[in-house]
Amino acid sequence: MNPNLIEIAPGGRPPKQKQKEEIPDIEPWDSKILLSPTYEDISLEKLNMDKITIYVEHPEPLEPPAEPAPPPPQPLKLTKKEQKKLRTQRRLAKEKDRQEMIRQGLLEPPKPKVKMSNLMKVLGAEATQDPTRMEMEIRTAAAEREQAHVDRNIARKLTPSERREKKERKLFDDPNTLGCIVCVYRIRDLSHPQTRFKVDVNAQENRLTGAAVITDGISVVVVEGGKKSIKRYNKLMLNRIDWAAAVGGEDDADEEPDKPVNSCVLVWQGSVVKPTFPRFSVHQCRSEAAAKKVFADAKVPHYWDLAVNFSEDSS
Structure with missing residues (x-):
């Protein structure tokens, strides 16, 4: 039995309707100029001309939500x-x-820094009285100075956690920075497993979020992350991978000799307030409708529209 044909009991709760705002007799921005409370009688005599001036009123400027703070004053650049x-x-x-x-x-x-080379110059006649004892003292002092040097180096040496944090600061941006960069790539063919592996693993290693949506006619890759990670991922997608050789296999090339050369283009790059995807994932879709649904579920269907409508000739 079709559940849509079951009758609903009459005692159900009526659907909640959105209340519409009442249309005012006069708009608030016109009430300062019009002397009458309605629009029925409008004339120059019934206008408050004192409110009309030569000045243009501008709204108060607001700071954008993801705009970084202005940089501090830079110190004076000195030559070497x-x-x-x-x-x-x-x-x-x-x-x-x-x-x-x-x-x-x-x-x-x-204390004087005595060495075997300057023994006679520093100590003079004292060195000739008991040379064996003086040599032992000099070698002991030299060993102490060397050990103190080693101890200072060990004290300055970073712990494994500090070394890890230093490496992360070098490779990745500060996670507390506002906003993130988004890149949308359009690829003709992403069916090759080796290329798909590079796209997926490099995004995860660079701590990028996004999605790679693969269909028969077009593939779209969207990544979100920091400036340093996006820069490395751009080099991978646009320079390092040989897309012309990264096709499904030799049989595909024999079957369709007139097939256009596989390529990857950067459709759009920009900044957003916060990332949309929780992690990077790869989706194999059978139709373009299913592929667009992946982006629609993340509330960014325009990424798919940008890639589909993109033309390399117009770029």
């Missing part, structure tokens, strides 16, 4: 020679302050 001169001046001033603190007794004077 000027940078070297400033560094020398800072080091001389620092050394002068240290010598002044040693002279006032606030710091302990450093």
